[in-house]
Amino acid sequence: MKLIEWPVGASPSxxxxxxxxxxxxLCATLGLRLTDARDVCxxxxxxxxxxxxxxLAVAQAWAEAIADQAAxxxxxxxxNGSWNMLLDLYISGRQKRRISVSSLCIASGVPPTTALRHMxxxxxxxxxxxxxxxxxxxxxxxxxxxxxxxxxxRILIAAGRRTRPASG
Numbered sequence: 001m002k003l004i005e006w007p008v009g010a011s012p013s014x015x016x017x018x019x020x021x022x023x024x025x026l027c028a029t030l031g032l033r034l035t036d037a038r039d040v041c042x043x044x045x046x047x048x049x050x051x052x053x054x055x056l057a058v059a060q061a062w063a064e065a066i067a068d069q070a071a072x073x074x075x076x077x078x079x080n081g082s083w084n085m086l087l088d089l090y091i092s093g094r095q096k097r098r099i100s101v102s103s104l105c106i107a108s109g110v111p112p113t114t115a116l117r118h119m120x121x122x123x124x125x126x127x128x129x130x131x132x133x134x135x136x137x138x139x140x141x142x143x144x145x146x147x148x149x150x151x152x153x154r155i156l157i158a159a160g161r162r163t164r165p166a167s168g
Contacts (some may be wrong), residue, residue: 055156056094063087081110081118089144090152100142
């Protein structure tokens with residue numbers, strides 16, 4: 001997608017956030033997907049305030065890159081079960097979806113016993129929590145803790161900043 005350029009010497013209006021929101025809504029209506037906030041950000045040095053990155057978009061792009069790695073290199077290379085879990089929990093949480101322990105094991109990309117060990121480590125670090133299903137007591141759901149969400153988001157924001165195009 002082509003970046004929106006500000007005319008030389010022009011100063012962006014305070015309504016830039018409204019314009020950005022309208023562009024995102026229009027793209028969603030048309031079925032287009034913005035990969036991250038840089039698609040509708042003014043170039044650096046334009047005088048416009050920097051817009052925050054959408055960590056969800058960065059997380060989705062990262063998850064797609066992990067899937068691409070598995071498709072290209074094979075599922076046994078480039079696997080980081082803990083990160084895959086954290087990323088899946090972050091995306092699911094932002095999309096208001098609940099993730100069961102068994103679904104998270106699958107998302108990890110590692111064998112179930114290894115995935116359960118990863119979950120125990122993540123839980124011991126205070127990054128995730130498991131909660132019982134009120135309807136089916138055999139099932140348990142997993143979610144990021146507040147601390148886990150904040151740490152994942154810090155990584156996603158840092159990664160998103162690294163992918164912004166250099167000012168030209």
